[in-house]
Amino acid sequence: MIDQIIVCRKCKKEKTTKDFYPAELLKKSKCCRSCLYTEVRACRAKNPERYKKNREAYQRNNAFRAKLLRMNLSDSFYAETLEKQNGKCAICKAEKYDRLGRRFAIDHCHDTGKIRGLLCSQCNVALGMFKDSEEVLENAIKYLRQYPS
DSSP states (O other): OOOOEEEOTTTOOEEEGGGSOHHHHTSSSOOOHHHHHHHHHHHHHHOHHHHHHHHHHHHHHHHHHHHHHHTTOOHHHHHHHHHHTTTBOTTTOOBSSOTTSOOOEEEEOTTTOOEEEEEOHHHHHHHHHTTTOHHHHHHHHHHHHHSOO
16 A cells, blocks of 8 residues: 555644544544644643543453453353352452452462452452461461350
């Protein structure tokens, strides 16, 4: 494809199609990449809290998807498992998300890699602290029964 010369609606400079985002090329009123970048920066400067919140959510979502990929799991696996657990932590039955507002952790055996279920962060950390040991957990239960609250 031969590059066309297009005039940017903002800076009024003649630029080639490479200087525009593909979506902008479909619009009648085209704006080049550098002008759009300047517009976005100005908008973010006016509303920093809004963009900070959106960026954090975006980063959380990307981190979650990366974790699913590392574990060779699909988005549907998480949704199906959450549905089987009625949207609750498999141990403490906390609702939908953990107490800090994060997604449930995907609990798995570190030796075999087998997925056990979805846990809130507190239950997931607790299992880790007990070294995933049934014996240690049984000792903890005996201890709690010995000193009831």
